[in-house]
Amino acid sequence: MELPRKYKAKDCEQRWLDHWKDTNIFAYDPTRGRDETFVVDTPPPTVSGSLHVGHLFSYSHQDFVVRYQRMRGKNIFFPIGWDDNGLPTERRVQNLYNVRCEPHIHYNPDLDVKRGRKGNPTPIGRLNFIELCEEVTKEDEEAFRNLWTRLGLSYDWSQEYATIDAHCRTMSQYSFLKLLEDGHIYQAERPVMWDIGFQTAIAQAEIEDKERPSAFHFLRFGVEDGDRDHIVIATTRPELLASCVAVLAHPEDERYKNLFGKRAITPLFKVPVPIMPDPLADPEKGTGIVMVCTFGDQTDVEWWREYDLPLRQTIGRNGLMMPVTFGAEGWDSLDPDAANAVYTQIAGQFVKKAQKTIIAIAEETEGLIDRPKEPLTHAVKFFEKGDLPLELIPTRQWYTRIMDKKEALTEQGRKIAWRPEFMGKRYELWVEGLNQDWCLSRQRYFGVPIPVWFRVGDDGRALYEERILPAIEDLPVDPLNDAPAGFTEEQRGQPGGFIGDPDVLDTWATSSLTPQVATKWFKDQARHDNLFPMDIRPQSHEIIRTWAFYTIVKAYLHSGEIPWRNVVISGWILDPDRKKMSKSQGNVVTPEPLLDEFGADSVRYWAARARLGVDTAYDELVFKTGKRLCTKLFNASKFVIGRFADIDPAQLGPDKIVAEPDRAIIAELRPLIERATAAFDDFDYAQALSLVEDFFWRTFCDNYIELAKGRTYKEELTEGRLSAASTLRLVHRVLVRMLAPYLPFLTEEVWHWCYTGDAGMHESVHRSPWPTLDEIAAIPAPRNALTYQASVGVIEAVRKAKAEANLSMKAPVSRVTVTAKADAIEAVQNAVDDLKEMLHIEQVEFVEGTPGPGLVAVEVRAQ
RNA sequence: AGGCGCGUAGCUCAGUUGGUUAGAGCGCAUCCCUCACACGGAUGAAGUCCGCGGUUCGAGUCCGCGCGCGCCUACCA
Numbered sequence: 001m002e003l004p005r006k007y008k009a010k011d012c013e014q015r016w017l018d019h020w021k022d023t024n025i026f027a028y029d030p031t032r033g034r035d036e037t038f039v040v041d042t043p044p045p046t047v048s049g050s051l052h053v054g055h056l057f058s059y060s061h062q063d064f065v066v067r068y069q070r071m072r073g074k075n076i077f078f079p080i081g082w083d084d085n086g087l088p089t090e091r092r093v094q095n096l097y098n099v100r101c102e103p104h105i106h107y108n109p110d111l112d113v114k115r116g117r118k119g120n121p122t123p124i125g126r127l128n129f130i131e132l133c134e135e136v137t138k139e140d141e142e143a144f145r146n147l148w149t150r151l152g153l154s155y156d157w158s159q160e161y162a163t164i165d166a167h168c169r170t171m172s173q174y175s176f177l178k179l180l181e182d183g184h185i186y187q188a189e190r191p192v193m194w195d196i197g198f199q200t201a202i203a204q205a206e207i208e209d210k211e212r213p214s215a216f217h218f219l220r221f222g223v224e225d226g227d228r229d230h231i232v233i234a235t236t237r238p239e240l241l242a243s244c245v246a247v248l249a250h251p252e253d254e255r256y257k258n259l260f261g262k263r264a265i266t267p268l269f270k271v272p273v274p275i276m277p278d279p280l281a282d283p284e285k286g287t288g289i290v291m292v293c294t295f296g297d298q299t300d301v302e303w304w305r306e307y308d309l310p311l312r313q314t315i316g317r318n319g320l321m322m323p324v325t326f327g328a329e330g331w332d333s334l335d336p337d338a339a340n341a342v343y344t345q346i347a348g349q350f351v352k353k354a355q356k357t358i359i360a361i362a363e364e365t366e367g368l369i370d371r372p373k374e375p376l377t378h379a380v381k382f383f384e385k386g387d388l389p390l391e392l393i394p395t396r397q398w399y400t401r402i403m404d405k406k407e408a409l410t411e412q413g414r415k416i417a418w419r420p421e422f423m424g425k426r427y428e429l430w431v432e433g434l435n436q437d438w439c440l441s442r443q444r445y446f447g448v449p450i451p452v453w454f455r456v457g458d459d460g461r462a463l464y465e466e467r468i469l470p471a472i473e474d475l476p477v478d479p480l481n482d483a484p485a486g487f488t489e490e491q492r493g494q495p496g497g498f499i500g501d502p503d504v505l506d507t508w509a510t511s512s513l514t515p516q517v518a519t520k521w522f523k524d525q526a527r528h529d530n531l532f533p534m535d536i537r538p539q540s541h542e543i544i545r546t547w548a549f550y551t552i553v554k555a556y557l558h559s560g561e562i563p564w565r566n567v568v569i570s571g572w573i574l575d576p577d578r579k580k581m582s583k584s585q586g587n588v589v590t591p592e593p594l595l596d597e598f599g600a601d602s603v604r605y606w607a608a609r610a611r612l613g614v615d616t617a618y619d620e621l622v623f624k625t626g627k628r629l630c631t632k633l634f635n636a637s638k639f640v641i642g643r644f645a646d647i648d649p650a651q652l653g654p655d656k657i658v659a660e661p662d663r664a665i666i667a668e669l670r671p672l673i674e675r676a677t678a679a680f681d682d683f684d685y686a687q688a689l690s691l692v693e694d695f696f697w698r699t700f701c702d703n704y705i706e707l708a709k710g711r712t713y714k715e716e717l718t719e720g721r722l723s724a725a726s727t728l729r730l731v732h733r734v735l736v737r738m739l740a741p742y743l744p745f746l747t748e749e750v751w752h753w754c755y756t757g758d759a760g761m762h763e764s765v766h767r768s769p770w771p772t773l774d775e776i777a778a779i780p781a782p783r784n785a786l787t788y789q790a791s792v793g794v795i796e797a798v799r800k801a802k803a804e805a806n807l808s809m810k811a812p813v814s815r816v817t818v819t820a821k822a823d824a825i826e827a828v829q830n831a832v833d834d835l836k837e838m839l840h841i842e843q844v845e846f847v848e849g850t851p852g853p854g855l856v857a858v859e860v861r862a863q
Numbered sequence: 864a865g866g867c868g869c870g871u872a873g874c875u876c877a878g879u880u881g882g883u884u885a886g887a888g889c890g891c892a893u894c895c896c897u898c899a900c901a902c903g904g905a906u907g908a909a910g911u912c913c914g915c916g917g918u919u920c921g922a923g924u925c926c927g928c929g930c931g932c933g934c935c936u937a938c939c940a
Contacts, residue, residue: 007902209938216940235940248940282940290940297939379938389939422867429866429936541934578933609876609888613868615933619875621889624902628888631902639899675879690877694887702904706897713898796906803894803906810897840897853884 007634009599012749017149019748025764026070026154028077030527038074039534040066041515041564042155043547044081044163047140048088051147053589053618054540054581058570060607062538063153064685065568067741070154071770077531079159079518081168082144084137085447086507087198087385093132093446098122101129101445103480103502126445126480133446137164147591152600152744154766161517163510164448169476171517172510173451175554176440177469179400184557185440187398187464191294191301192439194393195383196319196351200443201397202383203506204436205546207390209379216286217359218370221247222265224272231256231264231275232370234286236378238362239355240293242269242324242343245309249289251277256289266291267368268361269339271332276307295392298435315391321346321354351391396464398450398503399437402553406431412552415562419683420613423541423569427552430545438553440506447504451477453484460495468498472522512550515563534564536683541569541613568683571615578617589618601743602626608742611686629693630746633739636701637750640732643712644725645754651717652726654779659711659720660830662727664787665704666779668695669731673771676738680770685741692738700731703792710837733758734771786827790855791835794818794828797858798839812840819847819857828856 020026028037042062045055062078070076094100097113098121105125113122113132124132141162148155161168179185192201216234219241223231233247247264249256256275263272273291280299281290292303294311303309310330316322324343327336342361346354362368381390402409409431418424441450455466468484470477479500483489491497510517519528533555539547548567555563574580575587582588594603605626610616644652657663672695679687708724733755740747744766751765762768782788794816802811816839818828825846828835832844851857 209936212939214939233940237939286940288940292940299940381939420868425867426935433936544935574933611877614876617875619889621875625888628902632900635900635903637899642899679879687877687879690887691879694877698887701900705899709899799905800907806894808895808897809905810895 007631007746009601009630009745010596013150013152013600013745016745016748017152020154020764020766023764025767026076026078026156027158028079028156029075030530032075034530036073036075037077037530038066038069039077039531039536039564040079041518041534041537041551042078042080043537043539043543044083044161044511044514045144046086046088047082047084047137047144048092050583050588051143051591052573052581053591053594054573055147056151056591056594056603057573057607057610057616058538058540059148059153060151060604061568061570061610061612061685062536063151063604063744064608064741065536065538065680065683067154067744067766068680068685068688068770070766071737071740071768073769076154076156077159077518077534078155079161080148080153080155080157081161081163081514081517082137082141083163083507083511084133084141085164085504085510086442087444089133089137089140090129090444090446091385093129093136094121096136097132099124099129099132101126103445129445134164137162147595150592150595150600152604154744159518163507163517164446166476167520168510168513168517169448170523171513171521172448172505173470173475173477174472174522175513175516175558176451176505176509177472179557180469182557184401185398186401187396189394189396191304191392191394192397193381193383193390193436194317194395195386195388196315196317196391196393197386197388198383198444199317201395201439201441202390203439203508204434205438205508205549206384207381208384210382211377212380212389213375213377214380215376216374217362218287218373219267219362220368220370221267221291222270223259223275224263224265227258230367230370231259231289232287233289233291234374235291236376237293237296237355238358239321239346239351240296240314241266241291241358242271242339242346243293243295243312243314244269244271244273244291245294245312246273246292246303246307247275247289248278248281248292248303249275250281250283251279253281253283253288255283265334268342268358268365269326270334271326271339272334274307278303278306294394297392301392311394313394315351315393317393317395319351319388319391321349321351323347351389397439398441399439400553400557402438403434403436405553405556406434409549409552409556412556412562416552416564417566419566419568423544423567423613426541426544427548430549438506438550440509441501441503442506443502444504447507448476448510449478449480450501450503450505451475451479452501453479453487453498454501456493456495456497456499458495460493462499508546508550511547512554515551515555516558532559532563533561536566536568537564538568538570540572542572544569566683569613571610571613574615574617576617576619578615581618594623598623598627599630599745601630601746604742604744605629605689608685608689612683629697630743632697632701633736633743633746633750636696636705637732637736637753640705640728641750641754643709644729647717647722647725649758651722652729654726654730654776656719656722656726657730657779659723659727659834660782660784660787661704661707661791661834662723663780663782664791664831665699665708665727665731666776667781667785668699668788669734669776670773673734673738673773673776677770677772680741688738689742692735696735696739700735703795704731706838707791707795707831707834710834729754730776733761734775737765737768737771740765740768782830784823784827784830786824786855787830790820790824790827791831793824793854793856794835794858795839797856798841798860801858801860810840812842813860814841815843815845815861816841817845817847817859817861819849819859820851820855822848824851824855 100121326333326339453468711724
């Protein structure tokens with residue numbers, strides 16, 4: 001056999017990708033039982049995001065585990081999907097085509113917008129917008145598919161899905177209807193966390209706190225019938241003054257006790273509001289007395305509800321101050337004209353601008369500001385994808401009831417094995433801190449439509465209590481485009497007719513169903529039952545509160561089960577300064593050039609070196625180390641195979657391993673197999689790699705091959721030569737398999753040089769069995785348990801002597817004296833012929849004695 | 864503010880359930896072109912295992928306290 005001289009990753013990668021595809025070796029076999037099947041719930045990456053070196057990292061981690069399980073004989077269910085619905089895609093399309101979605105515009109089948117056009121955004125209809133989203137999504141998916149393929153991820157590509165495709169829409173809508181039917185979903189009109197930029201409601205999981213500079217403004221409020229003429233209230237949001245509906249202080253607060261029951265008069269707007277005691281008012285904060293607005297924060301909402309306060313909304317959905325008339329119903333004022341004169345100045349302004357205006361007006365008004373403002377920094381809630389502070393805006397939204405299930409959800413989390421274990425804590429902490437039901441509806445376009453219509457009353461108004469739901473077999477539906485059964489499109493929006501719910505579902509409403517999506521759930525109940533709950537969910541830690549959480553919620557609500565038995569958490573790739581990689585910081589490393597430069601195996605090696613859950617600084621040296629390992633494996637394999645290639649395989653085998661040094665190396669192999677297997681069973685691929693790599697390089701290449709080499713050069717097929725050849729073949733075949741999960745391309749290449757036809761092995765290394773102790777059970781242990789260790793002692797001593805004498809390693813040595821205890825002497829004697837040949841020693845002398853530190857003391861005399 | 868994790872050689876990190884002299888890769892120094900590999904090999908220098916206290920015959924490993932870093936959760940008067 002002619003083996004290539006140098007290893008070039010590129011030359012073999014595409015070849016094996018094609019081969020694996022042709023032979024379909026990664027396909028799931030639905031005929032096999034659950035107990036012999038390993039089921040993975042893969043995270044569908046957001047395809048509108050950029051390809052990131054972190055993708056290579058965490059997706060490799062799944063593949064190590066999966067390939068190991070496959071070699072353990074498991075039938076692998078390893079689907080992959082793409083997460084494409086939602087805001088990121090919408091934003092990308094808006095930027096790419098410079099368009100704006102206007103839902104009222106009709107569909108234009110001939111719409112032709114070009115990318116990169118400058119100027120004002122072109123308004124286009126909803127369906128056109130969705131079409132563009134789908135188009136972009138397709139392209140993005142292709143880029144991801146290419147990268148995932150190049151990395152050698154062993155997916156069953158026939159299970160591919162996209163979270164916006166018809167199947168996922170069906171699953172997601174089915175889930176919604178089921179939960180609605182079971183009473184877990186409800187619709188309500190109430191204050192909700194609202195992004196004024198994207199103009200949509202969002203859920204608690206999408207909120208991100210950011211520290212922002214702000215300031216306390218100390219405003220004087222009037223007091224009716226009081227013993228004083230004013231109270232001072234500290235506020236960071238003076239622009240909400242017009243929304244003030246009450247003033248609260250702690251019941252025990254002596255400063256304000258006597259004011260409870262009286263009314264305060266808001267400055268500028270002169271609105272009388274009640275002064276009430278409430279234990280939630282913190283005497284330490286500000287001046288200890290707080291104005292309640294509709295709505296400044298979550299506590300305002302609670303107070304508003306508890307005391308049944310009026311609603312005075314001033315911030316609109318677009319973040320502009322709404323038009324308001326004082327003196328009108330609900331907008332009482334002691335001086336409506338003055339109030340309106342002030343409000344007119346902020347009406348229509350953006351919140352932030354309105355704040356400045358109000359402050360300016362206040363500053364000009366005599367006796368309003370009590371003392372200079374006090375700068376401070378505080379946490380402000382943002383939508384994770386937005387850059388404007390969230391507002392609490394009363395709107396009609398759909399919710400999944402979860403607040404009443406916190407205990408049960410915590411319990412579910414405890415049934416799952418989190419790896420590393422402490423990651424389970426993050427889940428529990430999140431569940432503990434839940435403060436609102438899951439807001440499901442989004443006022444967006446590219447998403448799974450909420451499958452609900454409402455009847456329209458004779459007065460032309462929507463009757464939100466009179467829902468029309470689709471039949472399950474009609475899913476997926478688009479209520480804005482499809483008419484419900486029994487109606488015609490002409491009745492849309494007409495009195496006595498219907499309207500479609502205009503909203504789409506939170507992307508997590510669909511992403512939380514990836515197990516059900518993959519199993520096909522109610523569409524193929526038998527398949528679902530055979531796959532669910534799944535074995536593992538690999539993911540990274542920042543989506544514990546979203547993806548893991550919501551998936552656990554859905555599995556619990558739908559089937560009372562956990563979705564998977566293990567959650568396997570990958571860490572993050574940080575930049576070399578240990579900062580998070582992000583597009584905005586410009587420190588993102590793109591993956592393709594790395595694959596080009598180092599090859600997929602080397603990149604995977606880099607990923608494999610990181611332990612589960614541990615964030616890892618990006619370090620190119622590790623790629624180089626990976627490449628070195630590949631080169632070493634290539635060269636060693638070429639050599640090892642060359643040492644026995646011309647011997648009839650029938651003459652080689654475990655029964656031919658008779659030489660003591662050979663049996664010694666086999667003995668070393670046992671703990672390796674045991675420990676690496678245990679590590680892998682525990683999802684600790686990094687530990688397994690470290691063990692295998694160390695054995696391969698140090699034990700096998702540096703010592704054993706050198707030791708046994710001499711015998712393999714014998715002319716005759718001596719017992720010693722056959723023993724060495726058999727050992728090399730056996731150990732090498734074990735190591736290639738143990739490296740296969742990490743280096744799938746190179747190991748497959750090497751495998752095909754030699755082992756594809758072996759009994760008990762598979763044509764592909766990736767379907768061949770992971771090494772077990774059974775394979776070497778028949779090989780007796782060496783007579784002396786110290787043989788390997790004592791031999792290495794001699795090798796190291798002689799090498800050291802040669803290095804210190806600046807000699808070549810092949811320089812001859814006339815005599816070596818080994819001082820050791822009797823059993824170690826015997827051990828060395830068992831390998832002494834190999835040692836002499838390897839180290840070019842003429843004569844070895846043994847002296848029984850105490851060697852000092854170590855097993856053997858070695859004295860070397862050069863020639 | 865609470866919770867979690869981390870702190871080991873110049874750098875990046877291992878360290879199996881507590882056990883001799885704490886390891887690897889990179890880097891550094893010296894040497895070796897040995898018929899698989901110079902993308903290699905040999906040898907070496909280099910660590911108060913963050914600090915203090917405790918448990919133990921024995922602690923990098925277990926416990927307590929402290930310091931530093933990171934993350935999670937909370938924090939909008």
